[in-house]
Amino acid sequence: MLFDRKVESGEFEAVALPHLNDLYRTAVHLVRDRTEAHDLVQEAYLQAWKAFHRFEPGTNCRAWLFTILMNEVRHYRRRWFNTKTVPEGEQSFEETLAFEPPVPEHIQDEDVLAALDAIPREFREVVLLADVQEFSYKEIAEMVGVPVGTVMSRLSRGRKQLRARLGDYASANGVGRKLQESAYARG
DSSP, X not given: OHHHHHHHHHHHHHHHGGGHHHHHHHHHHHHSOHHHHHHHHHHHHXXXXXXXXXXXTTSOHHHHHHHHHHHHXXXXXXXXXXXXXXXXXXXXXXXXXXXXXXXXXXXXXXXXXXXXXXXXXXXXXXXXXIIISOOOHHHHXXXXXXXXXXXXXXXXXHHHHHHHHHHHHHHHTTHHHHHHHHHHHXX
């Protein structure tokens, strides 16, 4: 029996560990805290390892792991909201001030990540799963627990919000002009 567990453990490592970095990056964007993301991914892998006997070889292990991660994120949020109690009317000084970031000279990855972090959670998770992790609408619907139509709607709205947020960066850097000029040159 001990030998079977080692074979299963080695098999689990071979199938599941290649997806560790993708899961971690997605978790960081979903919870916005590297330590919590690390803990969530670790918990997702522990749950996957415990349930590995139910995993069907030949199916999409990556989607299976992301489904487990999304469940862990939901549990984390539930716990976080239950423990987060701020008396009404109390706001920190920083929350009352409006911060206007300067327009950057060049679009950076940080700008894209900040724009992604600024869109609502339900849109952000669908955009990450579809556009970054390249899951199908059906796979995302199963992971998030919503109908495929809702996934499509959230993805459309999330992309629209990203375009709006990144449009200012793009126009400040002349990206829109360059695209128009190249289209005109071809045209």
